[in-house]
């Protein structure tokens with residue numbers, strides 16, 4: 001296609017990427033906390049948690065270059081212009097209207113951007129990234145204000161990323177006394193009940209069955225007797241799941257699920273583990289939650305919580321229900337569709353179980 005066509009096409013085109021996060025009160029201070037345009041063309045942002053952002057693109061005209069801008073809730077105190085370098089003419093921070101903040105990236109007139117490939121990604125509740133361009137290294141000197149990674153959560157997660165890439169040979173699993181413990185693993189849903197349906201049609205029932213089978217194998221290797229409530233795609237009511245566990249008088253019961261958010265919000269990701277009551281259940285939940293977070297860097301910690309789910313309420317032994325991520329969340333879904341990540345999650349759950357058994361068992 002001719003260059004002319006593209007120019008014409010883009011002239012009046014606004015790219016509008018909207019993330020359905022909660023709207024912050026209009027009159028509060030700017031939700032933009034820090035930003036950084038890196039030499040690799042990636043713009044990183046840190047905002048207040050759960051900010052709603054809107055991003056736009058406008059093709060350059062005769063007298064100005066391409067423009068990309070993002071509007072944030074909350075009012076900017078001091079509008080300013082930061083001089084650019086390389087392909088960037090300048091970056092402006094302003095308040096287009098009362099109660100708003102706008103960050104404009106203005107490119108030099110000869111820029112040649114591909115906005116149709118742009119994706120504004122939410123990394124976690126307060127971090128965002130978008131790749132604006134690719135250029136040879138060092139054609140842009142990094143521009144920015146503030147620390148885009150300033151968050152305790154993130155520091156923990158960054159550490160996890162490093163650890164994983166360095167010594168991901170496999171997670172070391174602790175040894176426990178063999179042939180002493182029995183564990184019931186309960187893959188949620190099954191058969192005609194797919195559970196949550198995620199991005200790209202990812203089915204909870206399948207994902208959790210795969211993870212559960214891996215957990216079973218890992219535990220079996222450590223000399224733990226494992227009983228699965230289901231081994232294939234069958235529909236199984238909740239009470240038989242409980243009966244299996246109570247009948248064999250298992251030491252613990254672990255139900256494995258994946259989440260879906262209301263309205264299938266892609267910005268909602270995270271892991272959580274529920275227990276019903278008692279310190280043992282709580283301890284087991286804590287051990288598992290800690291491990292699954294380690295293999296899910298960037299995905300929010302939704303915590304260890306009390307829940308009244310049938311299967312953990314009616315089982316007689318310490319019981320937990322693990323939610324290994326949101327199939328409707330962009331970050332979690334992309335991982336959970338891959339077997340390498342399911343393997344990691346399975347290791348993490350197994351490690352949590354083994355640590356619990358060696359302490360409380």
Ligand SMILES: [Zn+2]
Pocket residue numbers: 188189195196204257258
């Ligand atoms: Zn479920």
